[in-house]
Amino acid sequence: MTNNVxxxxxxxxxxxxxxPTVRDVDFKIFKKETLGIIGESGSGKTTIARxxxxxxxxxxxxxxxxSAIYYGLGDxxxxxxxLSLTEYSRLIRWKETSMVFQSALSSLNPTLRVKDHFVExxxxxxxxxxxxxxxxxxxxLEAVKLDPDRVLRMFTVELSGGMKQRIVIAxxxxxxxxxxxxxxxxxxxxxxxxxxILDLLKKLHExxxxxxxxxxxxxxxxxxxxxxxxxxxxxxxxxxxxxEDIFYNPLHPYTKLxxxxxxxxxxxxxxxxxxxxxxxDYMNLPSGCSFHPRCPYASNICMVKEPSLINIxxxxxxxxxxxxxxxxx
Amino acid sequence: MSPTRTSSMYDAIRRLFLFFFKxxxxxxxxxxxxxxxLVVYVIPAILAIAGLVPxxxxxxxxxxxxxxxxxxxxxxxxxxxxxxxGRPLLLCLIWGIxxxxxxxxxxxxFTIGIGLIIGLSAGYIGGLWDSIAGIIMDVxxxxxxxxxxxxxxxxxPTDLKRNPFIIAAILSITAWAWLARSARAQVLxxxxxxxxxxxxxxxxxxxxxxxxxxxxxxxxxxFMSLIMSxxxxxxxxxxxxxxxxxxxxxxxxxxxxxxxxxxxxxLGLIRGGKAQLGFWxxxxxxxxxxxxxxxxxxxxxxxxxxxxxxxxxxxxEKKK
Amino acid sequence: MTRKYYLLxxxxxWSLLKWYVNRVIYSVVAWFFAIAFTFALIRxxxxxxxxxxxxxxxxxxxxxxxxKRMVQMYxxxxxxxxxxxxxxKFYVNMFRGDLGVSINWRIPVTxxxxxxxxxxxxxxxxxLAWAIIIGVILGLLMAYYRHITILNSTLRVVFSxxxxxxxxxxxxxxxxxxxxxxRIFPPSGAYPAGVQPGLSLSFIGAVLWHxxxxxxxxxxxxxxxxALGMMAMAVSVxxxxxxxxxxxxGISSKRILTSYVAKNSILPIYTQIAPTxxxxxxxxxxxxxxxxLPGIGSLLATAIGVRDYSLMIGxxxxxxxxxxxxxxxxxxxxxxxxxxxxxSEEV
Numbered sequence: 001m002t003n004n005v006x007x008x009x010x011x012x013x014x015x016x017x018x019x020p021t022v023r024d025v026d027f028k029i030f031k032k033e034t035l036g037i038i039g040e041s042g043s044g045k046t047t048i049a050r051x052x053x054x055x056x057x058x059x060x061x062x063x064x065x066x067s068a069i070y071y072g073l074g075d076x077x078x079x080x081x082x083l084s085l086t087e088y089s090r091l092i093r094w095k096e097t098s099m100v101f102q103s104a105l106s107s108l109n110p111t112l113r114v115k116d117h118f119v120e121x122x123x124x125x126x127x128x129x130x131x132x133x134x135x136x137x138x139x140x141l142e143a144v145k146l147d148p149d150r151v152l153r154m155f156t157v158e159l160s161g162g163m164k165q166r167i168v169i170a171x172x173x174x175x176x177x178x179x180x181x182x183x184x185x186x187x188x189x190x191x192x193x194x195x196x197i198l199d200l201l202k203k204l205h206e207x208x209x210x211x212x213x214x215x216x217x218x219x220x221x222x223x224x225x226x227x228x229x230x231x232x233x234x235x236x237x238x239x240x241x242x243x244e245d246i247f248y249n250p251l252h253p254y255t256k257l258x259x260x261x262x263x264x265x266x267x268x269x270x271x272x273x274x275x276x277x278x279x280x281d282y283m284n285l286p287s288g289c290s291f292h293p294r295c296p297y298a299s300n301i302c303m304v305k306e307p308s309l310i311n312i313x314x315x316x317x318x319x320x321x322x323x324x325x326x327x328x329x
Numbered sequence: 330m331s332p333t334r335t336s337s338m339y340d341a342i343r344r345l346f347l348f349f350f351k352x353x354x355x356x357x358x359x360x361x362x363x364x365x366x367l368v369v370y371v372i373p374a375i376l377a378i379a380g381l382v383p384x385x386x387x388x389x390x391x392x393x394x395x396x397x398x399x400x401x402x403x404x405x406x407x408x409x410x411x412x413x414x415g416r417p418l419l420l421c422l423i424w425g426i427x428x429x430x431x432x433x434x435x436x437x438x439f440t441i442g443i444g445l446i447i448g449l450s451a452g453y454i455g456g457l458w459d460s461i462a463g464i465i466m467d468v469x470x471x472x473x474x475x476x477x478x479x480x481x482x483x484x485x486p487t488d489l490k491r492n493p494f495i496i497a498a499i500l501s502i503t504a505w506a507w508l509a510r511s512a513r514a515q516v517l518x519x520x521x522x523x524x525x526x527x528x529x530x531x532x533x534x535x536x537x538x539x540x541x542x543x544x545x546x547x548x549x550x551x552f553m554s555l556i557m558s559x560x561x562x563x564x565x566x567x568x569x570x571x572x573x574x575x576x577x578x579x580x581x582x583x584x585x586x587x588x589x590x591x592x593x594x595x596l597g598l599i600r601g602g603k604a605q606l607g608f609w610x611x612x613x614x615x616x617x618x619x620x621x622x623x624x625x626x627x628x629x630x631x632x633x634x635x636x637x638x639x640x641x642x643x644x645x646e647k648k649k
Numbered sequence: 650m651t652r653k654y655y656l657l658x659x660x661x662x663w664s665l666l667k668w669y670v671n672r673v674i675y676s677v678v679a680w681f682f683a684i685a686f687t688f689a690l691i692r693x694x695x696x697x698x699x700x701x702x703x704x705x706x707x708x709x710x711x712x713x714x715x716x717k718r719m720v721q722m723y724x725x726x727x728x729x730x731x732x733x734x735x736x737x738k739f740y741v742n743m744f745r746g747d748l749g750v751s752i753n754w755r756i757p758v759t760x761x762x763x764x765x766x767x768x769x770x771x772x773x774x775x776x777l778a779w780a781i782i783i784g785v786i787l788g789l790l791m792a793y794y795r796h797i798t799i800l801n802s803t804l805r806v807v808f809s810x811x812x813x814x815x816x817x818x819x820x821x822x823x824x825x826x827x828x829x830x831x832r833i834f835p836p837s838g839a840y841p842a843g844v845q846p847g848l849s850l851s852f853i854g855a856v857l858w859h860x861x862x863x864x865x866x867x868x869x870x871x872x873x874x875x876a877l878g879m880m881a882m883a884v885s886v887x888x889x890x891x892x893x894x895x896x897x898x899g900i901s902s903k904r905i906l907t908s909y910v911a912k913n914s915i916l917p918i919y920t921q922i923a924p925t926x927x928x929x930x931x932x933x934x935x936x937x938x939x940x941x942l943p944g945i946g947s948l949l950a951t952a953i954g955v956r957d958y959s960l961m962i963g964x965x966x967x968x969x970x971x972x973x974x975x976x977x978x979x980x981x982x983x984x985x986x987x988x989x990x991x992x993s994e995e996v
Contacts, residue, residue, distance in 0.1 A: 471976065
């Protein structure tokens with residue numbers, strides 16, 4: 001099993017100004033898989049990504065108990081959270097893991113040209129040979145199906161949404177990372193462009209032998225791209241499994257409601273069912289299971305004791321009292 | 330602010346006072362601005378006008394009477410010594426407050442008055458008047474207010490310049506343009522939204538529409554404009570008075586400063602040292618009121634800027 | 650596809666030209682009215698220079714004809730003319746290069762201004778450059794280190810005091826104490842008596858030394874505004890997504906401060922240069938007279954002191970022209986600074 005594991009995250013806990021948000025998250029990332037992380041806005045998925053990339057804002061702190069053991073550096077194992085920021089930048093940042101941001105549309109510096117973005121990233125990691133940098137940049141831009149001749153000289157304001165997304169994807173591959181975190185890669189795009197980007201992502205996954213961590217609230221995207229899924233609610237993992245397990249046999253009530261909320265093709269007689277209740281306030285979390293106020297199956301035990309994540313089968317986990325034997329109707 | 334409809338006006342006023350008190354408590358720095366303004370300027374001015382402060386004694390000739398050192402004579406008027414005419418310095422300074430305050434606030438009122446009238450009318454009436462007003466505004470924006478005020482102070486005859494209204498008018502001669510432009514932009518954006526058309530159809534009178542909607546958005550601009558134009562009016566007034574262009578007397582702080590400066594300049598710091606009180610006290614009077622006003626403008630900004638206001642109100646809520 | 654592209658480019662260039670021309674015409678109109686308006690107000694006011702001069706010449710014993718001729722020579726207008734006629738005459742004369750004759754010195758106004766203006770331009774520009782450099786760097790640092798509360802609160806106090814002291818007052822204070830009292834700086838003049846004007850190093854050095862304290866005065870008045878503005882901009886830029894993205898890619902703090910924060914904060918600051926220059930120019934009236942420096946400010950101050958009306962109006966015209974020109978220049982060149990403004994016209 002350890003042969004295949006690329007990144008092993010244990011007991012990840014992030015506090016913002018003292019308020020815990022992401023709590024006790026642990027999961028593994030296997031080589032060459034596409035792990036989907038699904039959850040609603042504010043559930044903590046972007047926080048997990050930023051914690052791994054060590055770009056949390058100044059208000060966020062990673063607990064010292066958390067660890068993220070990375071196995072991709074040959075025979076060394078390194079805890080990414082324990083490295084100093086300089087060490088992290090030297091060893092891991094952008095070389096082993098890179099990220100495509102949620103707002104690719106505003107990820108680029110408006111006063112720099114596209115070319116400058118590539119050159120500065122390369123230079124920041126020690127590559128100084130201008131022709132080599134240009135070669136690599138051309139290779140990447142062609143891989144994302146952009147015309148380097150045209151695009152390199154442009155400023156951000158001249159680019160369309162789809163072009164910006166491709167550039168940001170190209171930038172993420174500059175140093176040949178092993179893990180690419182994709183945070184809502186298609187949310188802000190129109191449907192046709194979404195399709196094109198999706199196909200591109202699949203191709204790149206093959207060509208560059210990448211491992212994707214796909215963060216989104218869009219279930220269809222998960223169904224299309226991911227092979228394994230983690231469901232996050234209120235900063236905790238509440239279900240994990242293969243994409244088929246999650247879709248055809250969801251265990252947690254939240255997952256079930258999530259799937260039911262999405263209308264399916266051909267279903268004309270049923271209105272979409274939104275999930276009732278309000279969104280998460282980390283300063284006033286509900287007692288017991290954080291989902292119980294909105295859960296149609298909530299029982300007395302759910303209001304009192306928080307369910308822990310238990311292993312149902314291999315790589316299949318769920319955090320719900322229905323499966324702990326303590327649940328009564 | 331939270332004026333909910335209460336049955337009694339008294340209740341509303343009481344709530345307003347309580348609200349302000351809570352704000353001051355949270356932001357003691359701004360509190361100091363108000364306190365300085367009140368204690369050092371407003372209260373002495375009121376006392377002076379009410380006649381509770383003795384009139385200035387006649388000048389005393391003689392070298393020893395110029396910038397005489399502080400003494401306990403006739404307490405408290407000689408605690409800062411005398412000025413260059415032998416009169417008690419503190420008294421001269423206090424008598425300068427009412428005119429300074431009056432001119433400053435008059436200039437501020439002129440600025441926002443003219444600014445609002447021209448801006449709102451230009452936006453609302455539109456057409457030819459808007460084009461004319463537009464040109465006037467752009468011209469006024471190119472000409473620095475103090476500059477034109479300087480020219481006018483040089484050209485106008487002395488008896489006209491004794492009138493505080495004229496002085497205030499000169500000082501605000503192009504200062505109104507910025508507010509006018511903002512007011513006009515606000516009315517125009519409102520017009521685009523057809524709000525005015527709908528309200529008219531519903532039977533509201535147009536002035537009411539303008540006042541309710543436009544004013545709500547303009548309030549922050551108006552307050553800031555009032556305070557900042559008062560600040561620049563004070564600075565302009567004393568600057569021009571320093572050059573001797575306004576008919577002023579020993580109660581004017583600028584004149585006191587200018588005389589003390591000549592004295593120090595002629596005799597040097599050591600021999601002329603006793604004039605230092607006469608130099609610094611007027612200076613402090615001029616600077617302190619600006620500091621107080623700038624301070625108040627910061628708290629006004631905090632009240633009106635939605636981002637900052639939410640934070641402030643949040644802190645007040647938490648205290649409860 | 651490329652043919653259409655070139656056609657579009659041609660159209661864009663033409664409309665851009667139209668916008669440039671439009672802007673220039675607009676400025677000229679504003680300038681015209683600014684001067685005409687002031688001129689008219691002065692002529693219509695009870696303190697009308699033409700009438701006053703006429704009366705004073707008559708009082709000195711000149712005949713009506715002679716007095717009229719002299720008023721004509723000095724100011725260029727006659728007391729009994731209608732105002733609009735005076736304004737037109739004034740403009741005609743101005744374009745012929747004639748701004749009247751100084752009553753005090755009996756030299757043509759244009760000659761006087763020509764001698765003095767370069768000094769003021771040097772003074773204002775030199776001070777502005779220092780104010781911007783210090784203000785911008787300080788603003789950037791204040792933004793980047795905004796968590797160090799001691800630094801921030803002390804600077805805020807300093808700034809609010811500096812904002813409350815008018816330039817002329819600061820000049821008085823510093824002059825009395827540092828130049829006359831403690832003799833650290835030279836009290837007057839642009840250069841000491843013995844030095845020959847010319848392009849020699851010693852002359853330039855002497856001038857710069859003599860201007861040090863005046864420059865300090867102007868810089869102290871101007872830099873807080875720049876620092877606060879820059880800090881506000883930089884703080885908002887620091888929270889932008891592209892800065893976080895740059896950090897994610899491993900871009901160094903130095904490069905972030907320069908190519909990301911500074912480059913994106915500068916754009917609105919560029920528009921502040923012209924207005925600040927205008928304020929500085931106006932401030933020179935007091936400061937140049939205090940420090941006895943040559944320049945249009947001290948010229949205007951002297952003119953005011955002796956009621957030299959032709960010189961006053963001449964100085965006023967020059968300063969207004971400089972301000973309008975500065976604003977126009979900013980508008981026209983903004984496109985070169987901000988690629989977004991330039992390109993969105995095209996797109």
